[in-house]
Amino acid sequence: MAQPLLRAVDICKSFSGVQALKHVSLEIQPGEIHCLAGENGCGKSTLIKVISGVYQQDSGYIEFAGKRFGKITPRDAIASGIQVIYQDFSIFPNLTVMENLAFNTELADGHKFVNRKRMRKIAEEAIAKINFDVELDRLVGTLSVAEKQMVAISRALMFNARLIIMDEPTTALTRKEVQALFKIIMHLKEQGIAILFVSHKLNEVFEISERFTIFRSGELVVTGNTSDLDDRKFTYYMTGREFEDKLFTPQNLSKEPVLEARGLGLTGFFDDVSFALRKGEILGVTGLLDSGRTELALSLFGIRPADRGALYKDGKEVRLKSPQDAIDARIGFVPEDRLSEGLFLPRSIADNVVISEIDRLANGAGVLDRAKRRAEIDRWVKELAIATPDPGNACLTLSGGNQQRIVLAKWLACNPDVLVLNGPTVGVDIGSKHDIHAILQRLANEGMAIIIISDDLPEVLENCSRLLVLKAGRVVKELLPAETSEQEVLSYML
Amino acid sequence: MQRFFKKLSRRSEPYIFLVLLALCVLIEIRSGQFFTPNNIVDKLSALVVPGIFAVGAFMVIVSGGIDVSFPALASLSAFATTKLLLDAGYTGGIWLPILLSLVFGAILGAFNGLFIGYFGLPAMIVTLGSSSVFKGFMQGTLESKQLAVIPEGMANFGRSALFVATNPESGLTSRMPTSFIVFVVVLAAAWFILNRTMFGRGIYAIGGNEVSAHRAGFGVRKTKFFMYVFVGMIASLAGLMRTCMMTQMHPTNMLGMEMNIIAGVVLGGTAISGGAGTLTGCMLGTLLIVVVENSMILLGIPTVWKDVFVGALIIIGTGVSALQVARANRVAARKNAKEVG
Numbered sequence: 001m002a003q004p005l006l007r008a009v010d011i012c013k014s015f016s017g018v019q020a021l022k023h024v025s026l027e028i029q030p031g032e033i034h035c036l037a038g039e040n041g042c043g044k045s046t047l048i049k050v051i052s053g054v055y056q057q058d059s060g061y062i063e064f065a066g067k068r069f070g071k072i073t074p075r076d077a078i079a080s081g082i083q084v085i086y087q088d089f090s091i092f093p094n095l096t097v098m099e100n101l102a103f104n105t106e107l108a109d110g111h112k113f114v115n116r117k118r119m120r121k122i123a124e125e126a127i128a129k130i131n132f133d134v135e136l137d138r139l140v141g142t143l144s145v146a147e148k149q150m151v152a153i154s155r156a157l158m159f160n161a162r163l164i165i166m167d168e169p170t171t172a173l174t175r176k177e178v179q180a181l182f183k184i185i186m187h188l189k190e191q192g193i194a195i196l197f198v199s200h201k202l203n204e205v206f207e208i209s210e211r212f213t214i215f216r217s218g219e220l221v222v223t224g225n226t227s228d229l230d231d232r233k234f235t236y237y238m239t240g241r242e243f244e245d246k247l248f249t250p251q252n253l254s255k256e257p258v259l260e261a262r263g264l265g266l267t268g269f270f271d272d273v274s275f276a277l278r279k280g281e282i283l284g285v286t287g288l289l290d291s292g293r294t295e296l297a298l299s300l301f302g303i304r305p306a307d308r309g310a311l312y313k314d315g316k317e318v319r320l321k322s323p324q325d326a327i328d329a330r331i332g333f334v335p336e337d338r339l340s341e342g343l344f345l346p347r348s349i350a351d352n353v354v355i356s357e358i359d360r361l362a363n364g365a366g367v368l369d370r371a372k373r374r375a376e377i378d379r380w381v382k383e384l385a386i387a388t389p390d391p392g393n394a395c396l397t398l399s400g401g402n403q404q405r406i407v408l409a410k411w412l413a414c415n416p417d418v419l420v421l422n423g424p425t426v427g428v429d430i431g432s433k434h435d436i437h438a439i440l441q442r443l444a445n446e447g448m449a450i451i452i453i454s455d456d457l458p459e460v461l462e463n464c465s466r467l468l469v470l471k472a473g474r475v476v477k478e479l480l481p482a483e484t485s486e487q488e489v490l491s492y493m494l
Numbered sequence: 495m496q497r498f499f500k501k502l503s504r505r506s507e508p509y510i511f512l513v514l515l516a517l518c519v520l521i522e523i524r525s526g527q528f529f530t531p532n533n534i535v536d537k538l539s540a541l542v543v544p545g546i547f548a549v550g551a552f553m554v555i556v557s558g559g560i561d562v563s564f565p566a567l568a569s570l571s572a573f574a575t576t577k578l579l580l581d582a583g584y585t586g587g588i589w590l591p592i593l594l595s596l597v598f599g600a601i602l603g604a605f606n607g608l609f610i611g612y613f614g615l616p617a618m619i620v621t622l623g624s625s626s627v628f629k630g631f632m633q634g635t636l637e638s639k640q641l642a643v644i645p646e647g648m649a650n651f652g653r654s655a656l657f658v659a660t661n662p663e664s665g666l667t668s669r670m671p672t673s674f675i676v677f678v679v680v681l682a683a684a685w686f687i688l689n690r691t692m693f694g695r696g697i698y699a700i701g702g703n704e705v706s707a708h709r710a711g712f713g714v715r716k717t718k719f720f721m722y723v724f725v726g727m728i729a730s731l732a733g734l735m736r737t738c739m740m741t742q743m744h745p746t747n748m749l750g751m752e753m754n755i756i757a758g759v760v761l762g763g764t765a766i767s768g769g770a771g772t773l774t775g776c777m778l779g780t781l782l783i784v785v786v787e788n789s790m791i792l793l794g795i796p797t798v799w800k801d802v803f804v805g806a807l808i809i810i811g812t813g814v815s816a817l818q819v820a821r822a823n824r825v826a827a828r829k830n831a832k833e834v835g
Contacts (some may be wrong), residue, residue, distance in 0.1 A: 054709070074711065090709045092702035094769035099695065106692060107711040114690045 003066060005030045005194050006163055011060035013046055020046040024220045026213055028163065031192045033185065035209035035226065037200055039238055039429035040401065043218040044198050048165050052084045053077040065162065078108060081162035085169060089152040093141030098123040100140050101155050126154040130184050146177040153184065164188065165196040170204055174289045182208055200429050202234050216240055239431035247482060250465045251445050254279035258314060258449045259418045265308035269295035270473035277418065282440065282450045284464030286457065288493055292473040294336060297422035297453045301333035302326040327356065332411030334421040343395050343403060350377045350391040352406050357413045380409040384439065401432020408439065420451045425459060437463050457486045469493055506763030507775040513811055514782045525792040531659035532668035539670060541784050542677045546732035547755045548780040549684045550725040555759055557721055558701040558768025559617035563606060563625035565748040567726055568733025570632040571598035575734060576743045577636065579645045588651040595734040596727045602628060603726015611718030629749065638745035644737060652738030673735045680728055685773050697721055701768030757808045758783040782811065
């Protein structure tokens with residue numbers, strides 16, 4: 001084998017006593033697409049930051065293109081051709097595309113003054129490399145997610161990059177955009193650029209990478225060729241647990257529908273959506289990003305009230321004009337973006353769990369009953385197996401999976417009849433994903449009615465008893481997951 | 495051309511300009527005294543000190559910070575400069591006072607910069623603290639009291655005029671102070687730094703996304719530190735100009751100005767969250783505040799209502815422009831969505 005492009009050897013790194021990386025090593029060959037996988041908090045982000053010089057390792061060393069670095073600085077990393085595309089793309093939303101593209105080069109060249117002509121030229125060259133067509137004077141904040149990513153990628157390419165590290169690049173992309181991204185990655189590979197692709201999405205790992213490395217709690221679990229990997233092994237390596245995928249079959253269906261929609265519509269987003277949901281059932285709704293699925297979810301919780309059609313709860317018409325109406329109708333909602341919509345991140349786990357039932361924890365005088373509150377918190381932390389030493393800790397300190405459990409706990413504490421989940425496992429690692437699915441199936445079997453809105457097809461096929469496919473705001477097909485396949489669902493979605 | 499207007503409608507400066515214009519016309523109708531040469535010169539003269547302060551406050555806000563210490567900083571620095579020169583029996587021109595106050599301003603600004611830039615403490619907290627420290631130092635250590643006499647050079651500079659404007663009807667005259675040049679120079683320097691140097695673009699970049707700025711290779715700490723040094727110098731210069739123009743030193747006279755200055759900057763469309771805003775808008779906003787503060791009498795509103803009026807203007811002005819910009823953006827977004835769909 002040729003000399004590896006990157007060797008990170010025996011890296012250790014700890015933060016205030018918590019060891020994030022324990023003697024991990026990583027090797028990447030020139031022109032290789034290498035996938036680094038692992039659950040949230042396994043140390044992959046930390047390793048990326050060590051390689052790119054953002055963090056300094058406690059011990060171990062890094063070799064890049066035959067040159068050994070004790071501690072690599074961000075400048076060294078860029079100068080040697082290491083580029084990182086972070087999840088947030090590291091862009092300046094308040095500045096133009098041109099400035100976003102040209103800053104790094106200008107700073108690296110040590111220019112003190114702004115030369116717009118030179119910057120424009122740099123920017124033009126940058127976007128030409130991946131045939132990315134964009135107006136250079138637009139503010140980056142006005143671009144779509146995929147376009148922002150293209151900005152980040154074109155910027156990375158300017159430094160004669162030899163290794164591009166992409167931190168979960170597909171999280172916010174549509175299927176089409178992911179395909180476009182993969183095309184660009186293959187194109188980069190042809191030019192001899194190595195890619196370190198960080199992901200915890202199984203299908204992506206299989207599709208794009210040649211070799212893989214999996215971390216678990218700061219340790220290297222396995223590294224090898226992707227062709228030797230399969231679903232089961234991948235999940236096992238990631239979580240250290242074996243899972244059985246079991247299809248959901250409803251057990252306690254109620255006779256009467258608990259929630260019924262007739263001709264529900266919201267101008268510009270969806271129209272004529274009808275369904276009847278019974279207790280004990282999990283209804284899936286899937287569709288592309290712009291199919292109106294998110295708006296439907298928001299309508300069902302009163303955030304964006306539907307302007308046509310009617311909704312019946314237990315046979316009575318309800319008008320959901322606000323989330324408060326929905327809560328009163330005993331409808332719970334787990335939003336897509338738990339970070340900004342579902343949780344008070346800096347507040348404690350305890351506060352987050354009890355927030356939506358806070359009224360019921362008060363005594364006659366409206367003062368919070370501390371004993372009652374404590375009991376509720378203990379109950380939910382235990383019931384949903386939230387991994388925390390102390391419920392007084394901030395939600396911020398938890399992994400994505402655990403955060404999602406808290407959002408769940410928050411709603412379950414209100415004991416809703418209907419629970420609407422929008423993308424329940426977006427950004428959640430595999431282990432937690434299985435756990436959340438198991439919780440949802442259990443809840444349904446205990447008599448709750450659940451709606452899962454998601455574009456994660458394996459998820460809806462495995463967990464739903466019925467599936468509605470939305471396309472351009474209309475229900476185009478109703479399917480039974482047991483009798484269909486991903487291909488069939490996709491054919492209705494596109 | 496249409497495109498140009500569309501772009502313009504999504505900025506807040508035009509709205510501020512229209513509000514300012516409407517107010518001026520209103521005053522003109524009520525009093526017939528607004529668009530007279532001496533009144534306009536008066537307003538420009540009144541703009542000098544708030545204008546210089548606003549430039550400094552603008553920079554800090556663009557970087558995503560906030561500075562409430564600049565009046566205290568300016569007072570301390572101007573007092574120290576005046577006192578030192580008085581005690582030394584200084585009889586020379588304006589250059590030494592300017593130089594001295596720039597040095598003091600830089601030192602005091604460095605104090606803010608050290609805590610905010612290098613220790614990463616929240617700007618609001620640090621400047622609230624340093625504001626007290628500066629005040630205390632001036633009143634305690636320097637035993638500040640009103641200095642009725644200031645060095646001759648400073649007083650002469652304060653009294654000197656570029657030209658004198660006369661009202662053809664009433665015969666009232668107004669001097670355009672030489673210090674207006676200082677204001678223009680500060681404005682030009684700030685414009686150059688913010689728009690033509692990587693340091694200045696770094697200030698915008700930090701205001702947009704500090705983490706990204708660090709990753710892009712901006713020296714975030716250093717940029718912040720030197721920005722506060724620079725802002726200290728600007729504020730200090732404003733203090734000195736104020737002292738010169740009043741031809742005496744009131745140590746506490748400038749304290750409390752920070753709220754209206756910051757309001758003017760925000761009124762001019764500068765995002766309080768950082769990263770966005772232009773000096774043009776900042777100046778329009780400041781001018782609006784200055785005009786309101788100084789034209790109550792022309793409008794026939796008792797001066798006791800001044801604060802209420804300024805407050806209402808801030809709320810309405812900021813609200814209207816924010817709403818307009820939000821609406822323009824929404825229209826644009828909807829159009830974009832349609833094109834995609």
